[in-house]
Amino acid sequence: MKKGLLLFCSGALVSSTMLLAACQSTALSSKSAQSTATQPSESQLLQQDSEMKKVTTVSSHYDFEKTVERLKQAIDSKGMTLFAEIDHKKAAKEAGLDMQPATVLIFGNPKAGTPLMKKDPLFALQLPLKVLVTEVDNQVVVSLSDTRELIRGSAIEYTDVENTLAGAEKLISNTVTK
Numbered sequence: 001m002k003k004g005l006l007l008f009c010s011g012a013l014v015s016s017t018m019l020l021a022a023c024q025s026t027a028l029s030s031k032s033a034q035s036t037a038t039q040p041s042e043s044q045l046l047q048q049d050s051e052m053k054k055v056t057t058v059s060s061h062y063d064f065e066k067t068v069e070r071l072k073q074a075i076d077s078k079g080m081t082l083f084a085e086i087d088h089k090k091a092a093k094e095a096g097l098d099m100q101p102a103t104v105l106i107f108g109n110p111k112a113g114t115p116l117m118k119k120d121p122l123f124a125l126q127l128p129l130k131v132l133v134t135e136v137d138n139q140v141v142v143s144l145s146d147t148r149e150l151i152r153g154s155a156i157e158y159t160d161v162e163n164t165l166a167g168a169e170k171l172i173s174n175t176v177t178k
Contacts, residue, residue: 054149056169060133060140060176064101067133067140067176071105074175080109080168083128102134112164120155129165131172142176144169 060067068085075082088102108128117124131144147166148158158166 054146055143056146056173057141057143058173058177060142061178062140062176064133064135064140067142068103068105070175071131071133071142071172074171075105075107078109078168078171080107081128082107100135102132105131105133107131107168109164116156116160116164119160123151123154123156126150126154129168140176142172144172 062070072082072085082105084104084106086104086106088104089099092099106128107130113127117127126145129144131142133140133142135141147161147169150165151158151161
């Protein structure tokens with residue numbers, strides 16, 4: 001598998017349904033078929049979000065670039081580290097493919113995450129946090145894993161994360177809607 005395609009598909013952890021469809025389309029379709037493939041509408045994505053409850057999706061009040069920039073500034077302003085920025089559209093273009101804008105920001109704070117991983121070493125699979133910014137039906141949407149779903153099945157309790165992970169979830173939502 002080429003590195004670009006691997007990066008393109010790696011963001012599926014954030015919004016697996018939407019990105020899995022894009023990855024399958026990339027791997028299985030010809031260029032002509034890809035141009036006619038449909039992506040989920042904004043209403044479908046938001047409905048899917050409410051059904052899944054594993055992913056929180058909000059519509060941004062800003063354009064794509066401004067949304068990404070505002071999120072990066074918010075992450076920095078709270079003393080969190082931006083570990084990576086994955087530009088799926090750029091990776092697709094490098095592979096000779098086209099897709100809607102889609103960027104995943106991977107971020108966190110070792111001071112907040114380390115105690116959680118000490119309490120439950122497997123929780124390291126959930127960290128650092130990830131947020132997807134993409135466009136659906138000409139509307140910028142932001143998706144991230146729901147805090148309660150992140151801790152489900154782990155030794156982590158909501159009280160352990162209400163001021164850290166849940167706070168980051170609120171920060172993301174407020175940053176793109178206000």
